[in-house]
Structure formats: C-alpha cells, structure tokens
Amino acid sequence: MSKASILIVDDDEDILYFFRVLLEENGYTVSTATTGGEALKQAETNKYDLVLLDYKLTDISGGVIADKFRKINESIQIIYITGYSLKNGEIPGSEAVREVLVKPIPEHILLRAISEAVVGQGFQTEYEG
Amino acid sequence: MKLRKKLVLIFSASYILIFMCFIIASNTFLMKGFIDIEDSNIKKETELGLKSLDLRIEELDQTTHSFAARDDTYYYIESGLKHFINELLLSSTFIDYEINFMAFLNKEGDIICSKAFDLVELKNIPFPGSIREAIEQHGVLKDHNETDNWVSGILMTLDGPILLSSRPIITTEESGPIVGTLICARYLDFLEIEKLKGSTFLSLEVIDVNDVNSLDLYESISLVLNGSHISIERQGYDTIIGYSVLYDIFEVPVLVLKVDSPRDVYSHGLLVLAYFVGSGVLAGFVIALLSIFVMNRFILVRIVKLSEEVSEINPHMIATTKVAIPGNDEVSILSENIDEMLDALNLYQHRLKERERMATIGETSAMVGHDLRNPLQVVYLLGSRLGKKIGVLRDSGVDDSNLKDLEYIEEKLMEQTNYMNKIVSDLQDFSKNINVVYEDVDLEQTLVDVVGTLKVPENVDVSVRVDERLRSVRADANLLKRVFTNLLTNGIQAMPKGGSLTVTGTASDDEATIMVSDTGSGISGENMSKLFQPLFTTKAKGTGLGLAVSKRIVEAHGGEITVESEEGVGTSLTIKIPMHPEDEEKSSDEIKVSDAEEASEIQVQQAKYN
Numbered sequence: 236m237s238k239a240s241i242l243i244v245d246d247d248e249d250i251l252y253f254f255r256v257l258l259e260e261n262g263y264t265v266s267t268a269t270t271g272g273e274a275l276k277q278a279e280t281n282k283y284d285l286v287l288l289d290y291k292l293t294d295i296s297g298g299v300i301a302d303k304f305r306k307i308n309e310s311i312q313i314i315y316i317t318g319y320s321l322k323n324g325e326i327p328g329s330e331a332v333r334e335v336l337v338k339p340i341p342e343h344i345l346l347r348a349i350s351e352a353v354v355g356q357g358f359q360t361e362y363e364g
Numbered sequence: 365m366k367l368r369k370k371l372v373l374i375f376s377a378s379y380i381l382i383f384m385c386f387i388i389a390s391n392t393f394l395m396k397g398f399i400d401i402e403d404s405n406i407k408k409e410t411e412l413g414l415k416s417l418d419l420r421i422e423e424l425d426q427t428t429h430s431f432a433a434r435d436d437t438y439y440y441i442e443s444g445l446k447h448f449i450n451e452l453l454l455s456s457t458f459i460d461y462e463i464n465f466m467a468f469l470n471k472e473g474d475i476i477c478s479k480a481f482d483l484v485e486l487k488n489i490p491f492p493g494s495i496r497e498a499i500e501q502h503g504v505l506k507d508h509n510e511t512d513n514w515v516s517g518i519l520m521t522l523d524g525p526i527l528l529s530s531r532p533i534i535t536t537e538e539s540g541p542i543v544g545t546l547i548c549a550r551y552l553d554f555l556e557i558e559k560l561k562g563s564t565f566l567s568l569e570v571i572d573v574n575d576v577n578s579l580d581l582y583e584s585i586s587l588v589l590n591g592s593h594i595s596i597e598r599q600g601y602d603t604i605i606g607y608s609v610l611y612d613i614f615e616v617p618v619l620v621l622k623v624d625s626p627r628d629v630y631s632h633g634l635l636v637l638a639y640f641v642g643s644g645v646l647a648g649f650v651i652a653l654l655s656i657f658v659m660n661r662f663i664l665v666r667i668v669k670l671s672e673e674v675s676e677i678n679p680h681m682i683a684t685t686k687v688a689i690p691g692n693d694e695v696s697i698l699s700e701n702i703d704e705m706l707d708a709l710n711l712y713q714h715r716l717k718e719r720e721r722m723a724t725i726g727e728t729s730a731m732v733g734h735d736l737r738n739p740l741q742v743v744y745l746l747g748s749r750l751g752k753k754i755g756v757l758r759d760s761g762v763d764d765s766n767l768k769d770l771e772y773i774e775e776k777l778m779e780q781t782n783y784m785n786k787i788v789s790d791l792q793d794f795s796k797n798i799n800v801v802y803e804d805v806d807l808e809q810t811l812v813d814v815v816g817t818l819k820v821p822e823n824v825d826v827s828v829r830v831d832e833r834l835r836s837v838r839a840d841a842n843l844l845k846r847v848f849t850n851l852l853t854n855g856i857q858a859m860p861k862g863g864s865l866t867v868t869g870t871a872s873d874d875e876a877t878i879m880v881s882d883t884g885s886g887i888s889g890e891n892m893s894k895l896f897q898p899l900f901t902t903k904a905k906g907t908g909l910g911l912a913v914s915k916r917i918v919e920a921h922g923g924e925i926t927v928e929s930e931e932g933v934g935t936s937l938t939i940k941i942p943m944h945p946e947d948e949e950k951s952s953d954e955i956k957v958s959d960a961e962e963a964s965e966i967q968v969q970q971a972k973y974n
Contacts, residue, residue: 247738253745291734318737319730319792338737339744339785 239353271295290317398633410606425516425529432531432546494522508532517613567624729791807834823862830869850910858884886931
C-alpha cells in the first residue's frame with residue numbers, strides 16, 4: 236500500500252527539518268517548501284495528498300494559497316500550522332482547510348491529525364496513538 | 365471685538381438713544397405746554413387791547429351823548445344863538461374830554477358850527493376839510509330817526525383813522541323832536557395809542573390795512589379775516605405778536621391791532637428744559653461710567669483673568685491645574701465648572717493612556733506570542749527527538765544511570781516548554797476579543813474537572829461544594845474553565861506552606877456565585893487595586909495576565925468579579941454571573957472597538973477644548 240505524500244510549507248527551516256524527520260519516521264513521503272510560490276510550483280508537478288501549511292507566509296497569505304492548492308488538486312487536504320491562536324472555531328481560507336493546529340504542536344496531536352486526514356483517502360496509517 | 369469695547373459701545377448707544385427720547389419727550393410735552401400758555405397769554409393781551417379801544421370809543425360816545433342831550437345845545441340849534449354853546453366850545457372841554465373835533469349839524473345835515481383842537485400843541489386849529497368831507501359824505505352819521513340813535517366807532521379819513529361818535533341833539537330830558545346831530549371825534553394817533561398803552565401796560569400798535577406789505581403779517585391778517593378772532597406770530601425766541609382786525613363803522617376791516625409781548629414763558633421753559641436735559645446728561649453719564657466700572661470690576665476683569673488662566677493650562681499638567689476665581693457668582697461657578705471639566709479631562713486622559721497601554725500590551729502580546737511559537741515548536745520537536753534517542757540508546761544497552769540524567773533533561777525541557785507555551789497562550793488570549801459561546805454548563809462538573817487537572821500539593825486541602833442549581837447554567841464552559849484554572853492556581857500558589865482551598869457555588873433565582881477562598885498570605889492593600897491590571901503579578905513565574913483575562917471573561921458573561929483579602933488570613937475571589945443571560949447574542953467582549961471609539965471621542969473633545 237502506498238504512503239501518503241505530504242508537502243510541508245513553513246518559512247522556518249528548523250521546523251521543516253524536524254517535521255520532515257518525524258513524518259518520514261512515520262512512513263510518509265515528505266516534501267518541503269519555504270514560500271507559497273515554491274509550494275504551488277511543487278504542487279503542480281507532484282501530486283500531494285496533504286499540505287501542512289503555515290498560515291503566515293512571507294509571500295502569500297495562507298488563506299489565499301489554500302484555494303490555489305484546491306484548484307490544482309481537488310482532493311488535496313490542508314492543515315494549517317500557525318503561530319496565531321485563531322478565534323473560536325474560525326478557519327480562514329476555504330473548505331479545503333481541514334484543521335488548524337496551533338504551534339507548538341505536540342507530536343502525537345500532529346500525527347493523529349495527519350492520519351485522520353489521510354485515512355479517509357484509503358491510505359495506510361502507521362500511527363496508532 | 366473685545367468685550368470691553370462692545371460694552372462701552374452698547375452703553376454709549378443706549379445712552380444716546382435714551383437721551384434722544386428724553387429730548388423728544390420734553391420737547392413734545394414740556395415745550396408744547398409752554399407754547400399753549402404763551403398762546404393763551406397773547407390772546408388775552410390782544411383781547412385786552414381790543415377791549416380798551418372799545419372802552420375809549422364808548423367813553424367818547426358817552427361824552428358826545430352828554431353834550432348832545434343838553435338843553436343848551438338844543439336851544440343853540442333852534443335859535444342859532446352861539447352863546448348857548450360857548451361854554452361847550454372852550455378849550456378845556458376839548459382837553460378834558462380828549463376831543464379833537466366837534467361838529468354841530470342842523471336838521472338838514474349841514475354843519476353849522478365846528479371846532480378843531482390840537483391836543484398836542486393845545487391850540488385851536490382849522491377844522492380839517494377831510495373830516496368835513498367825511499361827515500358830508502356819510503349820511504349815516506347825521507340821519508338819526510330816534511332819540512336813542514347813535515353811531516360810534518372808527519372812521520378812516522384822508523388824515524388817518526379817527527374815533528368818532530354821532531348823537532342826535534335832543535333836550536336834557538332826552539325828548540325830541542330831534543333838531544340836529546352832534547359829532548365828536550378824536551384822532552387814533554400816537555397819542556391815543558400811548559393812552560391805551562398806559563392803561564393796559566401793553567405794547568400796542570395800529571396799522572392801516574392798506575399799509576400791510578409784509579407777507580407774514582398779511583398771512584396773519586388773512587387768517588383773522590377768515591374767521592379766527594386773533595392770530596399769533598412768533599418772532600424768534602424773543603417776541604410773540606397777537607394780531608386782530610379793527611372794523612370801521614361800516615363793518616369794513618380797516619386797521620390791524622398788533623400786540624407785542626416778550627416770550628417770557630417760552631424762554632423760561634427753554635431754561636427749565638436746558639437744566640432738565642443737562643442734569644439728565646450728567647446723571648446718564650455718571651450711571652454709564654458706574655455701570656462700565658462695575659461690569660469691568662466684577663465681570664470683565666475676572667473673565668479676562670479666567671481666560672488667561674485657561675489659556676495657560678498645559679495639556680500635560682491638567683491633573684495639577686486649577687483655575688479658581690474667588691466669589692460666589694456665575695464667573696466663579698464658571699471657573700469651578702472649568703475645574704470640574706479639567707478633572708474629567710484628566711480622568712479621560714488617564715483612561716486613554718491606560719487604554720493605549722492595554723492596546724500596546726495586546727499588540728505586543730500578539731506579536732511576541734506568534735514569534736515565540738516557531739522556536740517553541742522547534743524546542744518541542746527537539747525534546748521529543750531526545751526522548752526517542754534515549755529509547756534507542758536504552759535498546760542498544762547503554763548504561764541506565766547515564767540515561768536517567770538524559771531523561772531528566774528531556775522531562776525538564778518539555779515542562780519548561782509547556783510553561784512557555786502557557787505564557788504565550790495567555791499573551792495571545794489577552795490580545796483577542798472574547799466571544800462567549802453559550803451552552804448549558806454543569807458548573808459543578810466543570811469545577812471538578814478543573815481541580816482534576818491541577819497539581820495539588822499534599823499540604824493543600826481542596827474542597828468543592830456547589831449548589832445543585834448550578835448544574836445547568838447558560839455560559840461558555842471553555843472560557844469559564846480558564847477562569848477557574850486561574851483562580852484555583854492562584855489560590856494554591858498563595859499557600860506555599862499549605863492550607864485549605866474552598867470552592868463554594870451558590871445560586872439565587874438569577875445569579876450564580878462561585879467563591880474561591882484560600883487560607884494563604886493575603887494581598888496587601890496596595891496590590892489590591894492593581895490586582896486585575898494586566899502584567900501585574902507578585903509571582904516569580906507569572907505573566908500577570910491570568911486575573912486580567914479572567915475579569916474580561918466574567919464581564920463578557922455580564923457578570924462581575926470581586927476580591928476580599930486580609931493579609932495573613934487569606935483571600936476570597938468571588939465571581940457572579942447571570943443564570944439566564946438576557947441577550948446571549950450581545951455577550952461578547954468587543955473591548956478594542958469600543959475603546960477606539962471612546963478614545964477618539966476624547967481626542968475630539970480635547971481638540972475642541974484647545
């Protein structure tokens with residue numbers, strides 16, 4: 236069974252590195268991007284199942300970029316990873332945004348959110364926590 | 365224009381206006397009165413003149429009558445013997461009776477004897493032809509049918525006007541038959557006028573109608589001729605003249621009687637008026653000066669002082685500025701009002717600063733919170749990687765004592781990261797608006813849950829007693845959990861040496877009350893006032909946001925939070941929220957928006973004031 240393919244978009248290289256390590260350890264295929272433009276370019280050439288998207292990017296707002304991902308790939312799932320604590324239950328952007336996780340995100344919460352997002356698409360999940 | 369200048373102008377204008385009214389009124393009423401009196405006087409005088417002349421004519425007529433109804437005269441006409449009238453023709457008769465001419469006429473109307481006498485030169489003169497002609501010409505003078513017939517009055521002759529009387533000659537017993545006519549006459553000359561003047565004390569003059577050439581005089585006379593008895597003419601301020609017309613024996617206007625009189629009453633009136641107006645001017649002037657002085661002293665000077673003080677107010681020194689004007693009137697009240705306004709302004713300024721501070725705290729919190737979250741995330745991930753590596757090392761048989769040390773490091777790393785996360789969350793919470801999402805909340809269960817999440821030291825005894833009615837309250841459970849967590853954590857931390865923490869929930873019909881009491885160190889009076897201020901804390905590890913946020917959450921619920929504390933005894937924090945909020949929609953904490961509006965309002969007021 237194929238592994239889910241995940242794109243992580245964040246302007247912090249350290250976060251990208253440790254998230255990549257964590258997710259790869261859990262069997263996901265991981266790509267990273269530091270800007271919105273770079274992320275969209277990658278999304279056009281690769282088919283991603285899930286995007287972990289920093290809400291506040293230097294070039295494009297997360298709210299705008301989420302819609303663009305959906306245009307490229309209708310089934311793509313998006314999870315915001317953000318430093319803001321957003322208002323109660325309010326998810327900015329499009330219907331494509333599945334969940335908002337506020338940094339710092341504990342490992343088990345991140346893994347659970349990812350597995351819930353991809354399980355609906357018939358992917359095998361290795362996380363059992 | 366300055367108030368003082370305006371005041372002087374208004375006073376001057378009012379003064380002039382009043383003064384003019386005064387003059388017009390006195391002219392209209394006072395002077396008219398004087399003129400009426402003057403008119404009445406000159407009329408009386410003119411009438412006196414007329415009457416005196418009439419009297420003279422009557423005297424002459426009486427004299428003529430006494431000479432005509434006399435047997436001597438009668439016999440003289442019948443007999444033609446002149447000695448009968450010798451006595452009558454003596455000069456003394458003429459002088460005594462003031463007669464210029466005497467003419468005896470027979471029954472046929474012919475003059476049979478006549479004599480003329482000059483009363484100035486006192487000598488006989490020839491009988492003037494003009495008078496003879498006049499007698500011959502006017503039959504009325506000699507045709508007497510009855511014994512009591514007579515003609516007397518003024519007659520114009522070529523020698524001037526004369527006063528004349530014609531009587532039938534009869535016997536002393538006044539019986540007929542009439543034998544002739546006696547005519548006596550006197551010149552109406554300066555001598556006669558002097559006589560009239562002497563008896564009336566008037567300034568008289570008689571003018572021939574034909575000699576009237578002055579237009580004014582002519583007009584006056586026309587008036588008289590047209591019906592007015594007497595007409596009046598004023599010559600300047602000195603003289604008033606009364607005119608009346610004299611008619612001759614044929615009822616023809618022939619002469620004008622002119623009576624001069626000094627305008628005593630009028631000039632006296634003018635003098636009175638001058639005094640009157642003069643004293644009015646003086647009094648008005650004094651009153652105006654006094655008024656201006658009083659206005660200046662009691663109002664203007666003080667307003668100017670107030671204005672100066674107000675203009676000197678330093679916007680940064682409002683708190684200590686006062687503009688007291690002593691007294692107990694509108695000006696001092698104004699100054700008190702300005703002081704009150706300054707106080708209010710000071711309060712607003714204070715609040716504005718406080719709000720600006722809060723806004724700054726909010727913005728800073730949001731920014732710092734966000735910027736700290738990325739590094740925190742990295743540290744989190746570092747911690748969990750460390751944990752995993754420890755597991756790998758243990759599996760590969762590394763000495764357990766070394767690993768214990770590493771495990772302790774990992775544990776502390778995660779603990780400190782969690783604490784940092786809490787600080788960041790508090791900061792970010794504080795910067796956010798609070799929206800209450802109402803649901804049915806079991807407050808008892810909520811409290812028990814919160815107590816369960818806390819790390820309670822062994823020497824602290826926690827008890828929760830909650831009224832049954834609090835098992836269903838309309839509120840936001842998540843928000844209230846944070847409030848309870850804050851209050852309970854504070855309570856536990858206030859009792860480092862142990863104690864008891866009591867949570868009591870009571871209910872009334874419309875209010876839920878939760879009281880959290882500790883037996884800790886208590887709060888000093890100084891700190892009590894700052895308790896709910898953001899960033900105020902007495903803890904070594906505290907952001908000072910817990911109670912500030914709690915207060916906002918409770919107030920967003922439409923409730924209130926209060927504190928009672930005694931140093932060394934303990935502290936009780938009490939929350940009251942409505943059981944059934946009236947309007948759940950409105951219950952949110954839109955503090956930023958309303959603050960901004962209020963702040964701009966204050967700025968506008970300040971701008972106006974400056």
